[in-house]
Amino acid sequence: MSNLALQIRLARQEDAANVARVYIESWHDTYPGVLPNSLLRAMTLKGQTARWRAAICSQGREMVLVAESSRYGIVGMTSMGPARDNGLGFDGEIYTLYVDPSFYGRGAGRSLLKGAFSTLRKGGMSSCVIWAHARNHARFFYEAMGGRLIAERTAKLMGETVPEAAFGWRTLALAERSPVR
Numbered sequence: 001m002s003n004l005a006l007q008i009r010l011a012r013q014e015d016a017a018n019v020a021r022v023y024i025e026s027w028h029d030t031y032p033g034v035l036p037n038s039l040l041r042a043m044t045l046k047g048q049t050a051r052w053r054a055a056i057c058s059q060g061r062e063m064v065l066v067a068e069s070s071r072y073g074i075v076g077m078t079s080m081g082p083a084r085d086n087g088l089g090f091d092g093e094i095y096t097l098y099v100d101p102s103f104y105g106r107g108a109g110r111s112l113l114k115g116a117f118s119t120l121r122k123g124g125m126s127s128c129v130i131w132a133h134a135r136n137h138a139r140f141f142y143e144a145m146g147g148r149l150i151a152e153r154t155a156k157l158m159g160e161t162v163p164e165a166a167f168g169w170r171t172l173a174l175a176e177r178s179p180v181r
Contacts, residue, residue, distance in 0.1 A: 003107035004069050008115035011056045011064040011077065018074040019056070019066060020048035026098035034135045039158050055079060062095060063123075065115050067108045075100045076108040080116045083129055088151055090168050092125035097138070109141055110174070117172040127170050131155075134163035142167040145174050 011019055024043050031040060056064050067076035076099040083093040094116050099108045120128055130147065132139050143149070147167030155164050 004067075004072070004075065004103065006067045006069055006075070006108060006111050008065055008067055008111050010059065011052075011066045013053060013056055015066055015074060016053035016056055017045065017049045019052040019064065019077045020045055022074060022077050022100050023048055023052070023096070023098050025101055029101040030136055030138070031133070034133065035157070035162065036160060039160060042158065052077075063119050065112060065119065067099070067112050067115075072103070075103040075106075076112050078112040078116045080120055080128075081123075082125070085129070088129055088166065088168065090127040090129040090170075092120035092123070092128040092172070094120075094128060094130045097130065109138075110145065113145055114174060117169075117174070121172050126172060127168065128172055129166050129168045131164045131166050134165045139165055139167065 024045065027035075027043060028040055052064065055062050062079050062081045064077065064079045066074045068074050076097075078094060078097040080092065080094045083090050085093075094113070097109065097112055097116070099112070117128065129150070130142055132142065134152065139149075147169055149165055150168040151166040153164050153166075154161050156162075
């Protein structure tokens with residue numbers, strides 16, 4: 001599959017339902033068998049649209065970007081801001097990065113990561129961390145983009161204990177590694 005022609009831009013209020021759709025579809029694709037089905041079923045389009053509309057409207061501490069294709073509309077989203085855990089030595093954090101499962105492997109994740117790094121730089125930050133569920137396959141994407149495993153922890157997610165892994169970039173630049181052949 002070829003890469004999509006994408007525009008990475010700040011999310012607008014009218015994007016909230018599509019951001020929520022991408023978020024939910026990504027969770028439903030990534031986490032069956034990893035997170036309890038009750039947690040996945042509890043995610044509603046109405047609830048997530050309200051959550052993302054609030055984040056988009058504030059665009060303060062948390063900034064939200066979308067990956068938009070002229071043909072397919074919004075195919076990915078990311079949110080970022082200051083690091084929430086200052087003890088790791090990174091000043092920026094990508095809080096979320098999700099791509100519509102129908103568009104995996106077509107460059108949206110890479111484009112969103114580059115856009116997030118650019119947004120963090122504009123905000124005066126110079127490094128970045130991403131926390132991911134330890135069993136999320138995105139960890140391999142983060143490693144391929146130059147992220148280094150820097151920490152592990154357990155966290156509570158809607159009352160459930162989940163293992164998490166942190167990937168860090170000391171500079172806000174991708175260091176894409178070639179696949180092993």
